[in-house]
Amino acid sequence: MTKIERNAALFAALAAVLALVSPLTTASASTAGDAGPPHLDWTKCEGTALDPRQECATVEVPMDYAAPHGGKITLAFSRIPAENPRARRGALFLIPGGPGGGSLDQPSDKGQKLPQEVRDAYDLIGFDPRGYGRSTPVSCDVERGDLARTKLLPWPAPDGSVTENMTTARRMSEACARNGGRLIRHISTANEARDLDRIRAALGERKISAWGVSYGTYVGAVYNELFPHRTDRFVLDSNNDPDPVRVQRAWLAAFETGAEENFPEFAEWASRPGNPERVAGTAAEVRRLFLRLAARLDREPLPWPGANPEELNGNVLRQTMLDHLYDPDDYPALAELILAVRKGTVPPAPQAPPEPVLQNVTAVGAATLCNDVAWPRSAAGYEKEVAESRAEFPLTAGMPRNAAVCAAWPHAPKEPAVRITDRGPSTVLMVQNRRDVATPLGGALELREALGRRAVMVTVNSTGHDAYLANGNACGDRTVSHFLATGERPARDVVCD
Known part of the structure; x- marks a missing residue:
């Protein structure tokens, strides 16, 4: 899963992307390597706070790769050219998290955090996956209440009942079947990987490098499996379990261990003497207080005008806890909420993301999760x-x-879901924080085992989601940057303390 839903400012930026009306030049890409690249008339990207060097285009791809001569969709992508043409090596794809996220603007923001020697060597490539943003979009047009975080992630009733969850699943599925059109059935990780290869062909690149984050690590691993000889240098950052039977069900399940591994870090911070947002005297007391407040809110929710839902109940508190464990910089906001609840008050409701963006993110996320692998249908089993x-x-x-x-x-x-194997060239460097609420270390170790000799893994002794150039440490960042700039990896798996 990603931080996209919890960051209102980011949603607002995405809304601006969706609202853009300037045309993009569309080209049709042949099947990987069948013919020379199409002519791309790059145009200025529209949007705010973009690097003036960033330029945009689109490419036309099959909606259904099993019927390549049937219906077509468009993919929007962007680039900032390598800053030193004499040192240029190729294209570095920025593969976004999600599912339900895009990277069209990332060459202008996170791409600029890359060290100079990396920006000298690569065109930075962003894109919106099929169904999302400025690519051919989808929407299920679900009810507004079903866009709540505690509906999108399936929190059970306070007594553990899943009856309401099954009702919500049926209602949302029916909305997607009714409003999602043909495309909703063709959104999947494997198709996103195939789309990446069409963008590669449109760019005229023989191989690509990539930096995939969170869900993007699974997209990158699947691309490696489907197109192994098209890969140059692949960085997989904050890694998902590639279990081909459970896929995203395993990622959702990982939150239970992710929370247990990360909450102690918050609790230690929130009990530290001198902390202006100190919650309790010891880490153990912080945990007990949180559980007690969540149980109280299960019984007696607090009105929360302007929020969705318009009450602060136990599950809203628990979901807020998960969201704020992604990044230690968010600990103060979580502590302030806990302190407010203890007093029986609420802070101002969080700014609601624009509904068209939420509808789009929800549709792409649901389609990917449900089209990658079949889920059980028995309420009794759940x-x-x-x-x-x-x-x-x-x-x-x-x-x-x-x-x-x-x-x-x-x-x-x-x-079937793509099975990740150790067959293919050794082109992958994994980087993983030891404490990550969304993609715990255990899932990364599963991907590491599946890739075998194809990968080397850097385990970073840090807390938070997104390791490289974000919540990791200098040792991990230095190792990844060196690999992207030179192709040199550690001889074996390493730990960066």
Whole structure:
């Protein structure tokens, strides 16, 4: 999963992207390497706070790769050319998290955090995945209440019941079937990887390098599997378990261990003497207070005008906790909420992201999760899993094993999930924080094992989601930057303390 839903400012920027009306030049890309690249008439990207060097285009690709001569969709992509043409090596794709995120503007923001020697060597390539943003978009047009974070992630009722979750799954699935058009059935990780290869062909690149983050690590791993000889230098940052049977179900389940591994870091910070947002005297007291307040809000929610839902209940508090564990910089806001709840008050409601953006993100996310792999459909099975999770992992109250929209998805996956293997060139450097609420170390180790000799892994002794140039450390950043600039990796897996 990604931080996109919890960051209102980012949503606002995405809304601006969706609202752009300036045309992009469209080209049609042949199947990988069949012919020379099409002519791309790059145009100025529209938007705010973009690097003036960033330019945009689109490429036309099949909606259904099993019927390549059928309906077409467009993919929007962008680039900032390598800053030193004499040192240019190729194209570095910025693969976004999600599912339900894009990187069209990232060459102008996170791309500029890359060290000079990397920016000298690569064209920085951003893109909006199929169905999203300025690519051919989809929307399920679900009810506004179903856009709440505690609906998009399936929090059970306070007593552990999943009845309402199953009802929500059916309602949202029916909306996607009714309003999502043909494209909703063809949004998947494998198709995103195929789309990346069409962009590669349109750019005229024989191989590509990539920096994939969070869900983008799975996209990168699938691309490596489907197009192994098109890969140059791949960085997979904050890694997902590639289990081909469970796929995103395993990622959702990982929140229960992710919360348990990360909450102690928050609790230690929130109990530190001298901290102006100090919550309690010890880390153990912080945990007990949080669980007690969540249980109280289960019984007696506080009105929260302007929020969705318009109450601060136990699950809203738990979801806010998860969202704020992504980044230690967000600890103060979580502490302030806990202190307010203890007094029986609420802070101002968080700014709501623009609804068209939420609808778009929700549709792409749901389609990817449900089209990659079939989910169980038995309410009784989810009830059992939720009960076990609630007993073992009280912080997450059963949500990670609960029934999401895919429990009622009307269509079976069109193909099996891609199995990640150790067959292919050794082109991958993984970087992973030791404490990551969304993509815990355990899932990264599963991907590391699946890739075998194809990868080397850098484990960073840091806390938070997104390691490279974000919540990692200088040792990890230096190792990744050196790999992108020179192609040299550590001889074996390393730990950066």
